Amino acid sequence: MGDAKVRFVHTVPGGDDVQVEATVDGITQRIGRGVGFGEVGKYEDVPAGKVKFELLGANGRPISATDEELRNGARYTFVGLNDKTPMVLQDGRAAGGTARMRVVQAAPELGDVDVMVGDEAVADGIAYGDVSAYTGLGPGAYSVRVTNPADGSTIASHGAVTLTAGTSSTTFVVGTAGEPVGVVVAGDRTAAPRGAPATGLGGLAGEDSHLLLALLAGFLAALAGAAAYVALTARSRRGG
């Protein structure tokens, strides 16, 4: 069946001790050990197929759960929410030559917000628990700002986010419940060719000479081994 890859992005304010468990066919594994609030965990292998995800509080107290069908080879981000069903988002592929970004609003009590990347709105009036579609952006260094849709005032900002051609990323709006509102940007995918470039045809290498040398060395070693064996057996017969 193969594996999918899942990462945990900790967006649960005031929930330093939350844990995520994925259960497949009765086998449970922990995801995102040691990921603190506002941090992005590494992608981890989870068997593809129907997976039950659970967000657990301190002492294993269940907070919320959801079932998700994971595809072999696909990548996902688990976003835990305090008072809603957690989101398991499939991470979008990167597109060659452009930078793609989407937004997840994971800050309860904040209400709808706009998210600006430079001067461009990548999310308009996005509500808590919602995710935007990916938007294509020109590569560059940007300021990412969370603004109030009513008056355009800045609620939170991230000073310099570099978006590279051939990448996709997700901006998470996090905070409240005692935590300041902040912006977390995580890289999702990179457009990269498979494997290594084949940039040599052997004109400088002299492969044939290596092969001949190896065969000659093998022949001589075999000859020496046989001669030594004959000499030793002859001596032992004489001795016997």
Added chain:
Amino acid sequence: MAKGRTWRGLAAAALIPGAAATAIVLLTAGDSRPSVPTGPSAPALARLADLPPLRIPAQPRSLNPVVPVEGRLGVRVNRLQSIAGGIRPAPPGRIRIPEAGVDAGIEAVHARRDGIEVPPPGWAGWFAGGARPGEPGRAVVIGHLDTSDGPGVFDQVPFLERGARIDLTDNRGDVHGYKVVGVTRVQKRRFPTRAVYGPSRHPVLVLVTCGGPYVGGHYRDNVLVYARSA
């Protein structure tokens, strides 16, 4: 029975050292030219190259627009816009590396199902799915070490030393300069995809060619040259 044991012993005495010697020579057979050391790891070089430019490059005017403000004397410079994209550098058209004798045209190459396209002999290939030279990100340029009958466009690239200058001229005529920070050699079967094609905060150039032993019709390794914006 004793005769059978003798023949088996003789065969073993000949075959074992013979096979061992053949294997040792094949495995240790190197490039007939000076060997490129494996050097620092590709991720370490990638981090080293991802430093702010050695000097602030001259920006096209369009990256730092001057915006007249109605009702005010003078102008306001939109500083956010100056770092927020603006007009991208054009795709690269030529690469010059004086210390490696490279002065070649660049062709855009793309990902294929089984890897990456390679440029024709005499040309370098720029991975068009990634960053363009002069913008944040790793611009990847590949070139042949050799052809079937002689040196390729990047035959001296593995021997570049730290500080060597690399200039890429884009299709608008702007020159994007880089300086080598390090060279490393990696086995193709362990190609460090993320350290080559992954994102970076600053403009980084990665040159890729072949290296190491040539066995079975292929070079075993790739040589990676990392350079930072200069």
